[in-house]
Amino acid sequence: MAKGYWIARMDIHDPERYKDYVAATKAPFEKFGAVFHVRGGEATALEGKARARNVVIEFASRQVALDCYNSPEYQAAAKIRQECAEGELLIVDGV
Numbered sequence: 001m002a003k004g005y006w007i008a009r010m011d012i013h014d015p016e017r018y019k020d021y022v023a024a025t026k027a028p029f030e031k032f033g034a035v036f037h038v039r040g041g042e043a044t045a046l047e048g049k050a051r052a053r054n055v056v057i058e059f060a061s062r063q064v065a066l067d068c069y070n071s072p073e074y075q076a077a078a079k080i081r082q083e084c085a086e087g088e089l090l091i092v093d094g095v
Contacts (some may be wrong), residue, residue, distance in 0.1 A: 009088045051088075
């Protein structure tokens with residue numbers, strides 16, 4: 001079974017509030033076995049619009065990635081993120 005990955009590209013408008021989002025994601029990420037491969041760091045835009053923060057998170061499968069996103073715990077965190085950041089979040093299948 002292929003792993004599922006979250007790819008998040010965000011511009012953060014309120015860094016202090018974003019800390020609340022990060023704290024709120026700890027429980028659901030632990031519950032669903034999230035493994036971070038990229039969490040911030042320097043990025044070089046080669047094509048398209050760059051975002052300030054880029055994150056890649058691995059889950060055991062696409063379904064687990066979806067279950068984490070749809071969980072009540074993550075949805076509470078997502079509301080915080082949506083207040084202080086904008087960008088893209090998608091789930092892709094691994095190879």
